[in-house]
């Protein structure tokens with residue numbers, strides 16, 4: 001039997017702040033996901049390969065050489081495909097429910113009932129309304145907001161009509177979906193159908209099951225998530241590049257530290273506003289602090305970073321480590337990626353963990369439901385409580401790592417267009433030209449989570465550096481973006497120093513960094529939007545699968561990442577995974593997802609276990625696409641080789 005391995009702190013994380021806090025956790029005898037991951041290392045092989053079925057109570061059944069089918073007769077293909085479908089359903093549901101909450105907020109604003117929430121970006125509202133074919137001339141923003149919200153609510157509930165948001169994709173891609181009969185109807189209907197199809201005795205043909213997984217994921221990427229991004233931009237503002245800092249060193253030694261953790265921007269936006277309230281500043285001073293520091297963890301961090309420049313305390317696997325600094329007065333959570341361990345970790349310190357969504361309660365956390373009708377006051381109440389807790393900070397337990405890096409983030413498609421073409425000629429033309437000339441080889445979206453099974457951030461950062469050096473423009477979201485931020489790679493200066501000569505030349509000419517932080521995980525749809533702009537601009541094919549672009553999820557862990565991976569592949573973008581799905585128990589399912597999808601979508605999944613293998617595979621894919629487009633001409637290759645050699649002085 002394999003032996004359990006207990007890894008040293010510097011084998012668990014790449015950045016110095018995390019390593020320091022993992023060491024401190026050991027001194028403080030605090031449990032973290034890192035030692036729990038080591039304890040769980042010898043996982044269940046049936047679960048891992050996807051061949052455990054718990055769908056009905058004749059089981060649970062597991063597939064072995066002696067028992068090749070379950071009690072009902074389901075074989076490995078059926079069981080693996082059904083389990084996979086349920087993962088995609090959960091990932092889709094998470095992002096889409098987030099989107100739904102924002103639609104409901106937009107509706108309230110449209111009804112004049114938004115309380116402290118308003119339309120921040122009128123241009124984004126009208127632009128989006130027009131995307132959905134709504135007439136906005138001579139209408140107030142409130143009227144447009146209400147009409148748009150009603151249309152978007154229909155995207156969730158539609159029983160017969162196909163999703164309207166799909167029409168934002170290139171026409172040729174829409175035809176692919178139509179021919180394959182995977183255009184989704186309402187988002188909610190897709191998720192319900194996943195559960196129906198995968199219950200005992202329904203859909204047993206693994207291909208049919210998996211095609212519905214792709215259909216459901218499209219309802220996420222071109223539905224729920226896209227809607228979440230569109231409305232966030234309308235209500236909270238379309239992001240544009242701004243400077244900030246990332247890592248645990250952003251916490252203040254003498255300030256009241258409040259961390260907002262989770263995903264939905266309604267809460268974090270109001271906390272940003274309330275943290276600037278003079279009354280809050282005065283109360284913090286009266287409590288003996290120099291002020292208040294608001295910082296984010298996980299995707300909510302990305303949301304307020306890209307719109308307000310609020311510093312990022314850390315990514316997903318730093319949520320416990322932030323508390324272990326001993327300097328966090330309050331951690332406020334809403335939904336998704338908030339570990340149930342937080343109150344237990346907090347017990348060893350003075351941190352108050354407050355949950356705010358009725359969807360998400362945790363034993364040991366104080367629950368204070370966020371009052372959307374009195375959002376500003378509700379946020380202020382939370383901050384006041386945090387200030388009150390400052391007196392309980394125990395200096396003997398405080399150790400804030402002196403580690404943080406500067407960054408630039410907030411590259412929405414609008415912002416990229418503006419950078420590329422200027423205010424009056426905003427367009428993707430210069431990017432397309434650079435790709436066609438071979439100065440930029442292609443685009444890579446490096447996205448997704450961290451996973452304590454591997455050394456945090458290592459794969460993400462090594463891969464980013466390797467791709468940038470080979471003239472690949474890298475766009476990022478989620479925790480993968482935070483990983484780059486923590487290395488300093490999100491400053492134009494640092495990234496340019498790593499960039500290959502062609503990419504460097506283009507970025508310097510345009511004034512654009514070679515690694516672009518585009519937002520949170522729902523903002524992966526911005527990557528699809530950017531790829532759609534590239535297609536629309538012309539010269540690089542007429543479908544997303546023609547564009548030299550890939551998606552990568554190096555250290556993924558969440559069901560949301562599975563759904564994202566599926567909608568990328570179904571959209572025609574190859575996806576590299578740093579570790580495989582739980583499908584190894586079915587050769588057919590593995591072959592379908594990793595090979596056959598190429599024929600259907602022009603893209604598939606590829607598993608590359610380390611950054612070196614991933615970089616090589618990505619360059620291969622980009623090269624193949626370039627060849628197909630006819631832009632890898634010998635003359636261009638020779639020119640680039642000469643330029644590369646000149647830049648390297650050889």
Ligand code: BF8
Pocket residue numbers: 298299316336337447448449450478479480520521522557558560561
């Ligand atoms: O939604 S990247 S660990 S925080 S799931 Fe979670 Fe993964 Fe981070 Fe954002 Ni996305």
Ligand code: SF4
Pocket residue numbers: 053054055056057058059060061069070071072073074079200201
């Ligand atoms: Fe077993 Fe079939 Fe029930 Fe699954 S659905 S638990 S394979 S009997």
